[in-house]
Amino acid sequence: MQRKLLILPALLLAGMTLAQDVDLKAIEKIKKEGLENSKVEEIAFQLVDKAGPRLSNSEGYERATKYAVKQLSDWGLENAATEPWGEFGRGWEMEKSYIAMTAPYYMPFIAIPKAWTESTQGEVSGKVVFLDIKTEEDFAKYKGKLKGAIIAIKPSGTQEATFEPDAVRYTASELHGMEHPVARENSTYTPEMLAQYRAAREFGTKVSAFIAAEGAALIIKGVNGRHGTLFTSSPRGYLKDTPEGIPELETAPENVNLMARLSENGVEVEVEAEVKTRYRNEDLQGYNVIAEIPGSDPSLKSEIVMQGGHLDSWHGANGATDNAAGCIVMMEAVRILKATGLQPKRTVRIALWGGEEQGLHGSRGYVKNHFGDRETMELTPEYEKMSAYYNIDNGTGRIRGIYLQGNAAVEPIFNEWFLPLDDIVDDRTITISNTGGTDHQSFDALSLPGFQFIQDPIEYRTRTHHTNMDTFERLELDDLKQMAVVVASFVYNTAQRDEMLPRKELPKVE
Template sequence: MKATQKHSYLKHSTKALVISLLLTGNIGYAQTKNQVIDNIVKEATENSQLENLAHELMDVVGPRLVGSPQMKQANDWAVTKYADWGITAKNEKWGEWRGWERGISHIDMVYPRVKSLEGMQVAWSPGTKGKSIVAETVVFPMLTDSIAFKNWLPTVKGKFVLFSMNQPTGRPDYNWAEFATPESFEKMKTSRATQTTAWQANVKKTGLTLKTLPAAFEKAGAMGVVTCNWSNGFGSNKIFGANTKTIPTVDISLEDYGLLYRLTESGNKPKISVHVESKEQGLVPTFNTIAEIKGTEKPDEYVILSAHFDSWDGGTGATDNGTGTITMMEAARILKKMYPNPKRTILIGHWGSEEQGLNGSRAFVEDHPEIVKNIQVVFNQDNGTGRVVNLAGQGFLNSYDYLGRWLTNVPESIKKHITTNFPGTPGGGGSDFASFVAAGAPAFSLSSNSWSYGTYTWHTNRDTYDKIVFDDVRNNATLTAILAYMASEDPVKTSRDRVMLPVNPRTGEPGTWPPIVKPTRKGGVN
């Protein structure tokens, strides 16, 4: 070996040794005094099943609209998956919902030129009965009063009604803030605010609402309703449900909606062809999927891992709430492998119809008072793919004690991101933890950071597998498994003492705990 080669070899060998020692030191530092926790971290890190779970749920099953065949397929998939891990699981019926299955959506402009449009029918939209409907578009006009509206209404006959405000810009505000002059940005925002106020006032002049106007168009003979529920980000639209019974409702992208709107206003009389297919299936049963790892010492006390299973169906429900779902499934898998004999029973609740009002979890609370009264804790995860960054006490006076004690056992790499707020105030809605809080059970939201959730994935057409940040979801599954283990092992039953709520400044009355709300058990029907 030449001298220069020998020097290079020694240099790299020394560097490799130093790196090896540093890594060994880091691994040693990361280990705790608790072998179960170390095993949980190791399994979550080295044998994660999250990517496979996400693929099977989001790509293969797809979106999980309440009442759809895909929702029932997801329920059955979860039961089978738990069985593969040696965990008992079942589908528990809690109600019925209007059954509807999405089919294809083809929307094209055919005059004054041909262009395929980006869009889709919204949930529970009527189909076009195997045909393509071709008609002109008409713009919902600016009105003086309800009489003007009644005089205009007959003009919708035989046409598609463009029934959304035409946005003045397709660029989100952060893009303007980065590139526009301050004067231009302010001018745009002022113009948009003025336009939005005028639009809202215009709707009120009809004497109807955004929800009831489509039925008026339908009654007047419109061929369909076209909306653009832009989500303030490039390419993202919110996709909710239809308010028509016999004619289709479709939502199209801001870019294509604006094109149709401008062509209509300028007198070019655009025509669109709409072919949408869907199946009505009557009332169908709806389920929660409940999995259980039975406790050995206190089987009648419960640690509940909670996430809603349903989604809207503009995308595939990846971050709302596919990531919450697979977080709880992965935590359960890890616990079954590394902590197979918990002291308390660990339940995993995958709730239905959260999107329509927490119905599945509210039904569970109503149907299982014997469980609710013996809940040690509920951990719920819902709001997107990001790592958990906030844990609030939900108004439970002593939550700082038990949550604080459990958190001390969480590795610093996970714990350092989390801000706590004790005792906090009770959440009355927002996600399924609120169903349990209302019943007085200690239930907490594992709240994650944004990843532009509100704009780009919350209820949008862009809520798909590719938006999942698996490092953050692994973080959350590890955190959940450790907290569940600590809650199960804790020799002390959690306190349900509540904080005294401050006076409501609007009423002058003392604040009150959120009331228990009854679930809607027959939904989607009039």
């Protein structure tokens, strides 16, 4: 997630937007149901433990969508279904993964196959070859020497001890700092840095193509992480026409560094490994889960308030904090609204997105199909009926505020909505800042009000985000309960307003 900090005349705009009285009795009903009769643990079991890893178009993703559709229907939501958003590509299943160093002594390694990697066609074994390729001229020294070889690539970075805690919550001063950001340029990347990144990516593609052409048997790559946690999420091969490549395993940096030190000191290193994977080519469409609570007001029920989070995950673990947590919260929020018997005036629609990890595909496809095309700025009739979208996708941490995405006109409204929640949202902040990397951006790109809540980090960046440790144990259930109450309150308040939320100006066609 990258933040773009903007300074806008918030105080001037605040005076132009009048807040409405909040229905305090309704908010108390939401709190009581969400905190005393929560179902987040049951939902978490279904989405995390029972569905398993939810890589887009995988069997685990399909299990999760079927559960969500049935559960939402059972709670009384209408039109619950999986909705195609466009072509995604192939699904992929990991059926076996094993690697160990066998010489100079035996040691099992921690490793995960890259997503959409090929199989090794049985067990492979042999000497490990470390490549030293810095330019295309270096290809020559390996030409004809890599047939059946096991290639190892060292990770960048070091493994010194860190004295920072893995799990943290925001302090009051940190939240206050978000509220008053320092202005800076929208991009922290210079043209030179972007050019270097593109060049490195293009060179990496050439190296992979060379290794594949030479017929290597396996690539072992050390990845970022420490203490057995692997940040493994590299996308490859999901597009239907992707050519076959070399099987790749991502392993702990400690494992690859061990082999490198041995090799550099003249000790021959051998490994044995097996990767067995399978593609799913039957249905290339991508799917979102959609359901709704129809509005009760005849004049407002055609207008929409949306809430959502991405349902897909990576494959190294069960995607508990990224992003079953967001889906658990959103499902619990609509359950609360139904269980309390509240009657939102506008239609409340929940969306659990697919394809987010490969580029926000599910939400972008949905927005294009329902509201408009960002490239041409051709808008649909539904565009004028969309009030707001609320997103959760920053882990398991409780809500501490909200990012306004530069929409200063909503600040006084959100301030009023947070006041009845002061007993469960402590030291909160509302910041004009943008935040990125998740599905609210698909709405914001068309100037539809789209918001991501500020959440306590907990272990998101250190232990769980795209890792092999993103399991049920990493969920903070009480935090999920709090989030569901906040989301349900914001969604209900949005649905009850006399007017839809104010919008930013439409972007220009680029």
